[in-house]
Every structure is written in C-alpha cells, then in structure tokens.
Amino acid sequence: MPRGNIAHGLTVLAGPTAVGKGTVSTYIRDHYPHVWLSVSATTRPPRPGEKEGVHYYFVSPERFDELVAAGEMLEWAVVHGRNRYGTLRSTVEQAVAEGRSVLLEIDLQGARQVREKMPEANFVFLSPPSWDEMVRRLVGRGTETALEQQRRLETAKLELAAESEFDHTVVNDDVQRAAAELVSLMGLAPSERT
Ligand code: 5GP
Secondary structure: OOOOOOOOOEEEEEOOOOOOHHHHHHHHHHHOOOEEEOOEEEOOOOOOOOOEOOOEEEOOHHHHHHHHHOOOEEEEEEEOOOEEEEEEHHHHHHHHHOOOEEEEEOOHHHHHHHHHHOOOOEEEEEEOOOHHHHHHHHHHHOOOOHHHHHHHHHHHHHHHOOHHHOOEEEEOOOHHHHHHHHHHHOOOOOOOOO
16 A cells, blocks of 8 residues: 655655666656666676766765765665665665656565655555566676576565555556656646646
C-alpha cells in the first residue's frame, strides 16, 4: 500500500541488475523535467559518455570515506561486490524540503536503508518481463566481463525475491510506458516534454 504524501515526496526506484533502472531513469531525466533525479556519488570510474554531475559524482575511495564519515550519505552500498555508490543526503533533503518530486534510482541494499530512515517514502520495484529477457539484456550490454556478468546475475536472483518489500511494481516491458507509469505513481501527470 502507498504510504504518506507521495505527491511531493521521495520515490525510490530499485530492482534487479540489468532490469533497466538506468534506462528508465535516463528516460525520465530527458522527458520529465519536473522530476528531480538524484545524482549519486560513486567510486566507479566513468564509462564513455558519462558526465560528472549528470550521471554520477565520480569520487575517489578516500573522498567517499570522507562523505560517509561526515554523515553526508543518506544511504550507500557496495554494489556487485566492487564499487561504492551513495546518495548525497543534503541535496535530497533540500529538494524534498523545496517540495520537489525526488526520484532515487538505487540498488536494493540502498532502498532498504532509505526505508529505515524515511519509511514514508514511496518504494517502487522495477521488474523484468521475464528472467530470460533480463539475462539477454545483461549479456547484450557487453560492457562487462563474463565474470562480472556472472556476479551481476547472482545479485539479480537475490534482488528479484525482494519485490514484496515494495509498495508498487512496474514491469519494464517498454521504457516509455514504464517511465510513464512510474511518474504517475509519483503522483505526477505522466505528460512528457515534447
Ligand atoms: P552502474 O554502475 O551500472 O551505473 O550502476 C550499478 C548499480 O548501482 C545500479 O543497480 C544502480 O541502481 C546502483 N546505484 C546507483 N547509484 C546508487 C546509489 O546512490 N546508492 C545505491 N545503493 N545504489 C546505487
């Protein structure tokens, strides 16, 4: 069941590896300017085309340690057993205080931490149309090694089992449709920028 006032609050989008969370959130960034998409900090190096402050804040492990020690992370996690990713607390809190509709696209561990701290937030699980389709997407991405793909599939199996912890499920059968459903679950009109 939805909890609290979700219209101008915080929505957390999580789901298994390679389900297309990044694609859906990129679509939302490009087509729904009234959604405030949180930019995470990460210790992972940028991929080709990724921009500082747009896709992530790319930070050193030392800087990440400092942010954690300073209490600047609303949540953070080691994802796929490798790099650290975290949500910058002050920017999100400020956006929520300003009445913006905030979207966090994070992993399941992070979603659980946000639930502890902000149980009134709206939790949306993005699910794949099928397991086979998810494997196809993961392998098709082609940016990770075979070992990395295997690691991500193991994570995905565990993450699929978490669907019942969420308020809503959106099936990512089509990016445009899934984005519109997510935006309407945020209590916003699902009209795109043209
Ligand atoms: P990628 O390296 O492909 O950009 O992202 C890998 C994973 O990190 C994705 O599942 C994404 O949801 C997750 N992620 C991105 N930002 C954050 C964050 O701030 N916190 C957490 N916990 N996970 C994140």
